[in-house]
Amino acid sequence: MNFTFKILLFLFLSFFSYDSYASNKDFDNWLVVFKKKAIETEGISSSTINKAFLRVQFLDRLLVYDKKQPEFIEKTNVYLKKRVTKQRILIGKNLISENKTLLKKIEKEFGVPKEYLVALWGIETSFGRHLGKIDTISALATLSFDKRRSAYFSKELIVILKLIDKGTVNLENLYGSWAGAHGNFQFMPTSIDRYAVDYDNDGKIDLVNSLEDSFASAANYLKTIGWDKNISWGYEASYEKKIDERLLTTDARKLKPTLVKKDFLKFKITAKNKNFISAEFKLIRPDGKTGPIYLATKNYEKILNWNRSLRFAITVGIFADILKNA
Numbered sequence: 001m002n003f004t005f006k007i008l009l010f011l012f013l014s015f016f017s018y019d020s021y022a023s024n025k026d027f028d029n030w031l032v033v034f035k036k037k038a039i040e041t042e043g044i045s046s047s048t049i050n051k052a053f054l055r056v057q058f059l060d061r062l063l064v065y066d067k068k069q070p071e072f073i074e075k076t077n078v079y080l081k082k083r084v085t086k087q088r089i090l091i092g093k094n095l096i097s098e099n100k101t102l103l104k105k106i107e108k109e110f111g112v113p114k115e116y117l118v119a120l121w122g123i124e125t126s127f128g129r130h131l132g133k134i135d136t137i138s139a140l141a142t143l144s145f146d147k148r149r150s151a152y153f154s155k156e157l158i159v160i161l162k163l164i165d166k167g168t169v170n171l172e173n174l175y176g177s178w179a180g181a182h183g184n185f186q187f188m189p190t191s192i193d194r195y196a197v198d199y200d201n202d203g204k205i206d207l208v209n210s211l212e213d214s215f216a217s218a219a220n221y222l223k224t225i226g227w228d229k230n231i232s233w234g235y236e237a238s239y240e241k242k243i244d245e246r247l248l249t250t251d252a253r254k255l256k257p258t259l260v261k262k263d264f265l266k267f268k269i270t271a272k273n274k275n276f277i278s279a280e281f282k283l284i285r286p287d288g289k290t291g292p293i294y295l296a297t298k299n300y301e302k303i304l305n306w307n308r309s310l311r312f313a314i315t316v317g318i319f320a321d322i323l324k325n326a
Contacts, residue, residue: 024058026145027058027141027142027145030144030145031053031056031141031145034141034144034154034157035049035053038158038161042158042161042162044158044161044162044165045165048161048164048165049161051164051171052137052161052164052171053137053141055135055137055138056135056137056138056141057135057138057142058138058141058142058145059134059138059139059142059178060142061178062134062139062142062143062178062179063142063143063146063148065178065179074311075287075291076286076287076291076292076310076311076314077291077292079311079315080311080314080315080318083122083123083315083319084315084318084319084322088122088126088127088319089319089322089323089326091122091127092118092119092122092127092319092323093323093326095118095121095127096114096115096118096323099211099215102211102212102215103117103118103215106199106215106216106219107219109216109219110216110219110220110222110223111219111223111227111229112218112219112222112223112227112229113229113320113324115320115321115323115324116222116233116316116320117215117218117219118320118323119316119317119319119320119323120185120218120303120306120316121184121185121214121215121218122319123312123315123316123319124184124185124186125183125184125185125186127184128184128208131175131176131182131183131184131208132175132176132177132178132181132182132186133175134175134176134177134178135174135175136160136174136175136176136180136182137157137160137174139176139177139178139179139180140153140156140157140160140180140189141157143179143180144156144157153180155190156180156188156189156190157180157189159189159190159192159193160174160180160189160192162193163189163192163193167204168192168204168205169192169204169205170204170206173206173208173209182207182208183207183208183214184207184208184211184214184218185207185214185217185218185221187207187217187221191221192205192207192217194221194224195217195220195221195224196213196217196220197213197216197217197220198213199212199213199215199216199217200212200213205217221306222302222306225302225305226298226302227299227302228297228298228299231277231279231297231298231299232277232279232297232299232317232321233296233297233299233300233303233313233316233317233320233321234281234284234294234295234296234297234299234300234314234317235271235272235273235276235294235295236271236272236273236292236293236294236295237269237270237271237272237283237293237294237295238269238270238271238272238293239267239268239269239270239293240267240268241266241267241268242267243267243269243283243293244263244267247259247263247283248283248284248285248293249282249283249284249285249296249310250285250286250287250288250289250310251310252304252308252309252310252313253308255282255301256282256283257282258280258281258282259280259281259282259283259295263283269283269295271295279297279298280297280298281295281296281297282295282296282300282301283295283296284296284300284310284314286310286311286314294314296313296314299317300313300314300317303316303317
């Protein structure tokens with residue numbers, strides 16, 4: 001190794017070491033301010049703050065994950081094939097059979113078909129096999145510190161601290177995804193606060209170890225936001241004429257108008273599913289100007305509330321259809 005190369009390597013490593021040190025120092029300063037606000041403004045006990053932040057770390061790799069989510073990068077067919085596999089379908093069918101009594105009870109009480117619950121479970125965490133191993137407080141603190149979506153994640157962090165303070169959730173169980181989502185169905189803290197249910201009546205909401213709490217919480221979430229048990233999520237569509245771009249939703253944040261009868265007639269849009277049931281639809285094309293097109297109902301929009309990704313909602317719907325018809 002020549003002298004010049006050694007100097008360049010030293011400077012390179014020194015730069016990144018300093019950059020990492022600076023980020024961690026800034027994060028530590030931010031933590032001091034945040035914890036003070038949580039205690040003085042939000043009314044969270046100092047005991048909870050001290051315990052919750054005892055193991056907190058700045059996880060800079062999460063900032064990369066936040067910008068490269070597969071729901072927004074992969075093509076629909078690729079995304080779908082990776083998540084609705086023959087093995088996952090078989091596991092899903094078996095789990096419906098194994099939990100038949102519980103699922104039937106929850107379906108009757110909340111009006112959400114068991115196939116959607118199991119499909120969501122399968123897509124979110126592969127039926128609880130991949131819950132995530134990242135410390136939830138560290139994830140939320142890191143993303144709160146980052147300026148990109150600081151307000152959103154700061155709110156989530158405050159909510160989970162309040163839930164810990166009230167004894168609703170167990171701090172020791174709080175591990176999950178890079179974004180701070182937790183449990184079998186990957187609930188963000190605000191979703192735990194609004195929709196989670198202590199269905200087994202043990203005094204805690206346990207979305208990791210209790211299938212009763214997990215299934216009931218997911219069902220309560222969908223019911224509360226307006227799930228309609230009488231309609232499907234949607235159908236893959238075909239068409240004969242070029243469709244007006246103003247009718248095509250290609251971004252989950254910008255849903256286009258609901259189709260009317262003349263739109264179906266003008267562009268000769270039909271559902272590929274022979275069991276098509278009439279409803280109000282939006283026309284969804286996740287891949288932009290190419291790729292498959294779907295007729296999506298209001299239930300599809302409810303799944304979007306869960307995860308604001310066109311591909312995610314389509315995949316959950318298709319998986320539920322397969323489980324229902326298998």
